[in-house]
Amino acid sequence: MINKEEFRKKVILSAGQIFSHYGFKKTSMEEIAKALKMGKSSIYYYFESKEDIFEAVVLYEANILRNDLTTAIKSVESPIDKMKKYVFVRMKSFEKLSNYYNAIFDKNLDHFDFIETIREKYDREELAILRLIIYHGERKKVFNVVNSEYTAMAIQTTLKGLEVPLFWKKKEVNIENRLNAILDVLFYGIVKK
Template sequence: MKKKETVKQEIIEAARQLFSRYGFRKTTMEDIARVTHKGKSSLYYYFRNKEEVFRAVIIHEASILRKALKDATTGISDPAEKLEKYMKVRMHTMKELINYYDAVEHEYDSHYSFVDRLRDQFDQDEAQAIRSILDEGVEQDKFQALDTELAANTLVIAMKGLEYPLVWKGSAQNLDKRIQKIVKILFYGLLKR
C-alpha cells in the first residue's frame, strides 16, 4: 500500500532524465509514460499535471544538491578549506542541474515564478550555510572579524554570477580555475596575515 510513493519516485527519476536531456518543453508526458512503462493517463494518478512532475523533480534535485554539499564539507575542520570545497562542489553539482533552469528560464509563464521562488529559498539557505562557515573562521581566529551576513550574501551573488557562463562554456577545468581565483581573492582579503 505504500507502493504509491515508490512509483512516484520511479516517475520522478524517469522525468529527471528526460527533463535534463530535453528540457521542460520538449519532454512530453508520453515520453515519461513510455520510460516508466505506463499509460500516459496513469501519470495523472500520481501527479496533478506536468508542472507538478517538474516541481517534484526540481525539489528532488535540490535535496541532492544539499546532501552533496553536506557530505562534502562535514569532516573538514579548516574553514578556509571548507569554504573552497563548498564552492567547488556547489558549482560542479549545479553544472549538472543547470539544464533544468536553462530549460525553464526561457519560458515566460507561470513556471518562472515557481522556480524563482524555489531558487530564492535555496539562496537564503545557502547564505545561511556560508555564513556559518565564515563564523567558524572568525571564531577560530582565521578570518578577519567582519559582517559575516554581508560577506555570505556577497559570496552567494558571486556564485550566481559564475553560473551564467556555466551554461555556455562547460569546461570543468576552467571552472575550477575560476573558482580558485575567486576563492583566492576572497581569502587574501579575508585571511589574517
Template sequence: MMNKREQKKRSILEVAQKIFSRFGLNKTTMDEIAKASCMGKATLYHYFRDKEQIFYEVVREEVKTMQDAINNAIKDISNPKERLRIYIRVRLEYLNRLEITYSALRDQYLEQLTSVKKFRADFTDYETQILNSIFREGIDKKFFVIMNISEVIKIFTLALRGMELYMITNSDMEINKQEIDLVTDTLLYGICK
C-alpha cells in the same frame, strides 16, 4: 520504507529526469513520460497533476542532493574560512552536475513558473542560513571582521549568482577548482582579519 505508490513516483521521477535533461521542460510531454515509465497517460495523472509538478519534484530532489552534499562536506570542518571555501566549491561543482536544475536556471520560460520561483526562494533561504552560520562562527573565532552580516551574505550570494550566470551563459566552459578558489580568496580577503 517506501510503499508501492511512493516507489512508483520515485520511478517516474527518475525517468522524467532523464527526459527533461535531454529535451528540457518545453519539449517534454506527459505522453513521453508515461510511455518511458511503461504506463498510460491517465495513470500518470494519478501521481502528478501536470509536467510542471513532475519538473518541480525533479528539481527539488536535485537541490536536496546538492544540499546534502554541501552539509556533509562542511559539517566536520572547524575552520570557518575553510568551511566557506568548501561550501562555495561544492555548491558550484554540484550546479555543474545537476542537469535539470542547471537547465531550469538557463531556460527563460521557467522564470515564469511559480514552482521554480519557490525552489529558488527556498534555496536562497538555505544559502542564507549556511552563510550566516559560517560568518557568525568566523566572527566568534576571530577569523572574520564583519560589521553587517546580512550585507556580506548579500555580497557573497550575488558573487555566487554571478558565477552561476557565467556557467549558464557559457555552458561549454566549466569552472575549475582553481577558478573557484580564486573567487573564494578574492571574496575572503575583504573579510579576513
C-alpha cells in the same frame, strides 16, 4: 505497484533523466510515459501536471545537493582550495540538471570561474536569474514555467538573496558561515528544510 509514494519516486528518477537532457519544454509527457512503460494518461493519477513532475524532480535533486554540501562543510579541515574542490565535485551531481553543464566544461572553467565570467557581462537581475538557472537547472524552467506561482516565488527569493555575497574566491572570510549563507539563499523556498 506496491506503494503510491514509491511509484512517484520511480517517475522522478526516470523523468529526471529526460528533463536533464532535453529540458522542460522539450520533454513530452509521452516520452516520460514511454520510459515508464505506461500509458500517458496514467501518470496523471500520480501527478497533477507536467510542472508537478518537474517540480518534484528539482526538489529531489536540490535536496541531494543540499545534503552533499552540508556534509562537505562539516568535513572541511582547513584550506580553501581543498574545500572548493570538494564542493565543486559535488556540484556536478546537480549540474546534470543544467543545460549550462556544457558551457562550463567545454571551456574548462570551473564553476566559480564560470560564474565570475558571466558576472562581468550581466547586471544584477540577470545574474540572479542566471544563478537560478545554474543551480536549479533548466533554463527552460525560468522561461516556460515562469507563470507558475512556485517559480515566481523562487525567482523573487533569489533576487532578494543577491545581497548575500556569493563570490568569496579571492577573499579571506569565514568560509563555513558564508557557505551556509549561500545555501540558505540558494535553497530558501525551494527545498523544504
